[in-house]
Each structure stands twice: as C-alpha cells, then as structure tokens.
Amino acid sequence: ARPFLNEPDTGFDEFFSSLAPGELPPLDQLVGLPDFDAAARRHMSTQNYTYYRNGAAGEWSYRNNLEVFNRYVLKPKTMVDVTNIESTLPTTILGHNFSAPFFISPCARGGYGNVDGEKGLVEGAAAGDILYMPAIYASLTIEDIATYKTDDQVTFQQVYLDGNDTATQLIFDRIQKSNSKAIVFTIDSAADGNRHRAARYGVGSADSSYTLITWDLYDHLRTMTDLPIILKGIQTVEDAQAAVEHGVPAIYLSNHGGRQIDGARSAFEVAIEIHQKAPEVFSQLEVYADGGVRYGADVVKMLALGVKAVGLGRPFMYANVYGTEGVTRAIEMLKHEVAIDAANAGIADLHKIDTSVVS
C-alpha cells in the first residue's frame, strides 16, 4: 500500500513539539479542522481514537473521501464583487433556518471523546446555529440530548431501523416527544461493516446485524410518523431517482465515512454522477452529502454540484474532545473558510453557485 498522510503536513508536530504526551494543544492555537484530528489522536486512548478514525477494510474509501477533493480543482473567477459573501452563508434545511450550509453528521459514541458525551455537539451546534443530527447509538439518550438543546434548537434524529414495528414505533414516539424535526434513516448498513483497524481494538460497528431495508419498508415507515424521513447513505443515481419516486423529502449521499464497504465511491463522486445523469434530482428533493470534508473549499465544491447542505462527522467528533468550545470553534473556522474560499473563487453569492467554478 502506498503511504498515506491522514492530515497534510502543515507544521502541527513541530509547532506543538513541547507539549507533554497526551496534552491537548490550546484551542486558540488550532488553525483548521485537520488540527482537531491530530489533537484528538494525542489525547484519546488508542482504542477510542481508533473507533472514530477507522474505515472499512484497507480504508481505501476513507482515503478516497479525503483525496477526491484534490482531483477536482477550483477555477477562480476574478473581477467579481465578493464583499457580501458572508451574508450568503445562511441557508434552510427542510425549511429550517441555519447560519451555514453545513451540519454535524450523526456519529455514535460521543463518550469516547468526551466524558460528557454529545453535550458539546448539541451545545456547539446551538452556539454556531447549525444543524446537529444526533445518532441513535449516541452515548447519551435521545431524552438526555434534548435536555441540552436550546428552546428553539432544531435537530434531526438519526436511526437504524428494521421491520419490527413495535420497536420502531417506540423510537418514533421518543423522537417526536424530544421535539426532533426530522428522522434520518441510515440505509447504507444492511450488514456489519468490515472494519479491520477497529477489530484490532474490539471497537467495531454500533450496528452489526443483517437488517431488512427495502422501499416497501420505507413506504410503510412513512405511515408511522408525521415527521419527514430522510434517507442517509444513498450512493447511486438510480437510488436517488427511486427516492424521488417514493416521495422522499431529502436524500443524504454518504458512504458512511468509508466505514461500511471499502471500494464504495465518495458522496462527492455520487453527486457528480447525479449532476451528469439526472441533474433534476437536485431540485426535486433536497440533497445533503458527507465524507472527507475538511476545508471550506470542499464545502464549496459540494455546493457547486447542487448539494444543499454538507455534513462532517469525524472533525466534529474530534473537536468535541474540547467540548462545547471546541465544537463552536470548529464551526467558526469552517464558516470562515467557506466564505473566504468562495470569495477567492469569485463566487458572489453561495445560493447562486454552479458547476462553472469546479473542474
């Protein structure tokens, strides 16, 4: 296997060389989202870090998620008035207002990175006014997470579901009671993920059984709740089109951070396929996407294809090692990067972005 740099070398190790083993660098000295990975790796136990970091099998999909953004370059336009770009960061996600077109992807086991579990993710999302999607296998319960929300904070609850109606109805009722505004049904994990790195440390998938996931099930689930049910883990244009036919309000392109099946394409590549073969999908329903997003420019490239909002998993899990302040700072960093990268690419308004800026 060719060598792989988990984070590009931007001087982190030299700069923080005097820190004691395990000591976290001061938050205000981190300069970008990849720094949170390096900081968390220093601080977390190898076992816990491995659960966050791992990808399926040889981790080629994990790597590709990160590397794919470098295979598509930006084509900056000049002589454009970009001075109002920051005012175009806010967007709506399923009709709810947020301050930026990115969100916190659902990730299990926040407690591995912070003794307070997902508290920092809920509070950070509120402070930064972005969407958080708590995972059903979060360390905190749906109800505990709800106690950390501000009064008007909008969250979407992720779930794994099977054909057991009684269990499903219980979960749906809890979600409704906790005032979540949508259900994010993960459909890319019909079987256990083949996770070599994680298996070494006994930290495999949170969802490991064979699970019945079909369009019939989706149609049935919709009769069991008034909440919109988003499908997470769509990976082909055909499935995106089927989602339109089944009246799905939003799809979420994802290969689960490269954690389920090695060799699966990145969401960015799937978005390109949809853009090429069925661009109408982007206006027929809302399309979200995640995987390997680490820089403002990555978000800009996703938006250029027609993606409405972009998710990040690991960066926020690593930021949560610092708790609410860390997550809040990560959000600020990414907002700033999206704005300056878009501006330098000659984009005046993020809502009017199109593929002419990407090649």
Ligand SMILES: Cc1cc2nc3c(=O)[nH]c(=O)nc-3n(C[C@H](O)[C@H](O)[C@H](O)COP(=O)(O)O)c2cc1C
């Ligand atoms: C530690 C960890 C736990 C995750 N747990 C879940 C989960 O319970 N449900 C789910 O749908 N996706 C889960 N994911 C996938 C994320 O929602 C998201 O798709 C992925 O992290 C995006 O890639 P990124 O980490 O490169 O941003 C998890 C990812 C990580 C890193």
